[in-house]
Amino acid sequence: MDLSFRVLFLVTCCWTAFSLVSSETGALPLPSDVYLQFPNDFCVNLTWSPPEKLNSSTCSVQYHITVTAGQAGEPVPRTQESTHYQDCPDMENGVTYAVRTQPKSCGNRTDSKEVFKPIPHRTEKLVKEFKCFYYMPGAMNCTWRPTDGTRDLQLYYWDEQMEMKALGSCGLYFYSGEDKTGCHLHGKLPDFTKIYILLNGTRGPSTLKNTFLLVPRDNLKPPPPNLSVSEERHMLRLHCTPPDVFGDCWKCTYRYRSSRSSDWQEKYSSLDTPVHIPYNRHSRYEVQVMAVSKDICGIGASDWSKVTSFGEEQPADWSSHMALIAIPVVVIACVILFLLFFKKVRVLILPQIPDPMQLIKELINSKEEESNLAENKTVLQGKGSEKQVLCIPEEPEVCVNVRVEEPEPAADL
Numbered sequence: 001m002d003l004s005f006r007v008l009f010l011v012t013c014c015w016t017a018f019s020l021v022s023s024e025t026g027a028l029p030l031p032s033d034v035y036l037q038f039p040n041d042f043c044v045n046l047t048w049s050p051p052e053k054l055n056s057s058t059c060s061v062q063y064h065i066t067v068t069a070g071q072a073g074e075p076v077p078r079t080q081e082s083t084h085y086q087d088c089p090d091m092e093n094g095v096t097y098a099v100r101t102q103p104k105s106c107g108n109r110t111d112s113k114e115v116f117k118p119i120p121h122r123t124e125k126l127v128k129e130f131k132c133f134y135y136m137p138g139a140m141n142c143t144w145r146p147t148d149g150t151r152d153l154q155l156y157y158w159d160e161q162m163e164m165k166a167l168g169s170c171g172l173y174f175y176s177g178e179d180k181t182g183c184h185l186h187g188k189l190p191d192f193t194k195i196y197i198l199l200n201g202t203r204g205p206s207t208l209k210n211t212f213l214l215v216p217r218d219n220l221k222p223p224p225p226n227l228s229v230s231e232e233r234h235m236l237r238l239h240c241t242p243p244d245v246f247g248d249c250w251k252c253t254y255r256y257r258s259s260r261s262s263d264w265q266e267k268y269s270s271l272d273t274p275v276h277i278p279y280n281r282h283s284r285y286e287v288q289v290m291a292v293s294k295d296i297c298g299i300g301a302s303d304w305s306k307v308t309s310f311g312e313e314q315p316a317d318w319s320s321h322m323a324l325i326a327i328p329v330v331v332i333a334c335v336i337l338f339l340l341f342f343k344k345v346r347v348l349i350l351p352q353i354p355d356p357m358q359l360i361k362e363l364i365n366s367k368e369e370e371s372n373l374a375e376n377k378t379v380l381q382g383k384g385s386e387k388q389v390l391c392i393p394e395e396p397e398v399c400v401n402v403r404v405e406e407p408e409p410a411a412d413l
């Protein structure tokens with residue numbers, strides 16, 4: 001037997017065997033009777049039946065479901081054998097379910113097409129700016145602003161630990177005038193799992209509802225911490241007493257500004273130790289603190305605490321005027337004192353320094369005297385007198401008459 005014959009034989013055998021097992025081929029039929037049921041305001045039950053015209057003893061199937069949240073969400077696929085799928089999604093933004101039959105052990109059959117069941121998103125809103133603050137275990141406040149024309153608002157809540165049909169209702173509403181603007185929820189609230197909130201009411205002729213879902217621990221808002229401010233080693237020491245709710249869950253963030261700057265500076269302490277900031281005693285300081293949740297405890301922060309002031313502002317222009325006056329006064333006084341002192345001491349340490357101006361004056365004076373003297377001499381000589389004038393240049397006024405005895409001429413002898 002040659003090789004090509006053997007291969008042909010094998011293929012034929014396989015083909016025959018396969019044809020005997022799988023009488024039907026191609027894509028499986030669609031699941032039948034696909035419905036959406038709403039056991040409450042927050043959950044949906046997608047139900048269906050196995051495809052008709054499928055012999056379950058020769059072909060077993062499973063179901064492939066994809067859930068696409070919102071308009072552009074990523075589809076989340078899952079596979080199961082049971083014929084219903086329960087989900088409590090964010091219906092407010094719409095969800096689309098798709099289900100198809102998948103072969104589990106069904107010879108050469110392929111997936112069926114998908115059956116789509118969309119839940120449209122809700123376009124009409126009774127309120128805006130819906131927010132909740134989980135401020136201590138078992139207590140949460142939610143607030144909102146009603147949109148125009150909203151009447152008869154009611155708030156209900158539910159979580160997955162509760163019976164499907166059970167609903168909690170708001171025990172205490174907050175009002176602004178006639179309008180409901182918030183609700184205080186208390187009791188057994190979920191912590192790290194979702195809480196579902198329903199607001200329903202009327203607007204004009206229509207009855208509307210909106211739902212919100214949130215994880216309380218991701219909406220923490222404790223009361224602000226207590227703050228103490230003191231001076232320590234020329235610095236300001238800031239210390240916070242964290243809120244005493246939810247245990248050791250808080251870090252403190254400080255912000256401060258001095259009376260000389262309007263900008264807040266932030267300082268953050270990761271440990272439960274005080275922080276130190278530079279301190280100028282001539283300024284007044286304003287300090288605030290905020291508690292921020294540690295990551296393992298959830299998400300959220302308190303409001304800023306009330307402002308704590310420290311120190312007193314000393315008027316800036318008064319001290320600068322003082323400096324402007326005081327510095328020159330002190331400098332002048334020092335110069336005068338120094339000069340007085342120096343004059344006394346100079347005589348002792350330094351010899352008399354000849355005044356160069358005086359020297360020049362003297363030089364000029366002596367020159368003048370000489371010329372005067374010369375004139376006088378000629379006058380005297382012209383008279384042929386025996387008298388001569390001796391003038392002292394220092395005191396030109398003082399002239400002394402001196403009689404000079406002339407010796408007898410030798411020729412007479």
Ligand SMILES: *[C@@H]1O[C@H](CO)[C@@H](O)[C@H](O)[C@H]1NC(C)=O
Nearest residue numbers: 018022024025026107108109
């Ligand atoms: C399944 O059957 C189709 C025809 O019915 C055939 O074309 C295909 O090759 C088969 N697939 C397998 C994996 O046997």
Ligand SMILES: *[C@@H]1O[C@H](CO)[C@@H](O)[C@H](O)[C@H]1NC(C)=O
Nearest residue numbers: 037039045046047084086164
């Ligand atoms: C969802 O529907 C299925 C089939 O009708 C039912 O067996 C199941 O109990 C329903 N689940 C809920 C939560 O209603």
Ligand SMILES: *[C@@H]1O[C@H](CO)[C@@H](O)[C@H](O)[C@H]1NC(C)=O
Nearest residue numbers: 023053054055056057058059
């Ligand atoms: C399903 O297939 C088995 C085996 O091929 C056969 O005995 C049975 O009659 C079939 N049942 C139906 C409802 O077609």
Ligand SMILES: *[C@@H]1O[C@H](CO)[C@@H](O)[C@H](O)[C@H]1NC(C)=O
Nearest residue numbers: 133135140141172184221222
């Ligand atoms: C929440 O509401 C209660 C009841 O009015 C109030 O005492 C509390 O201070 C509020 N807490 C916050 C964080 O808003």
Ligand SMILES: *[C@@H]1O[C@H](CO)[C@@H](O)[C@H](O)[C@H]1NC(C)=O
Nearest residue numbers: 041152154156200201202207
């Ligand atoms: C709001 O929802 C509750 C609970 O589902 C229901 O009892 C009530 O009638 C609803 N109110 C309106 C105005 O739809």
Ligand SMILES: *[C@@H]1O[C@H](CO)[C@@H](O)[C@H](O)[C@H]1NC(C)=O
Nearest residue numbers: 225226227241242243244245
């Ligand atoms: C903060 O101070 C107030 C008033 O002094 C006090 O009642 C409260 O218990 C303090 N909080 C903490 C967390 O120490």
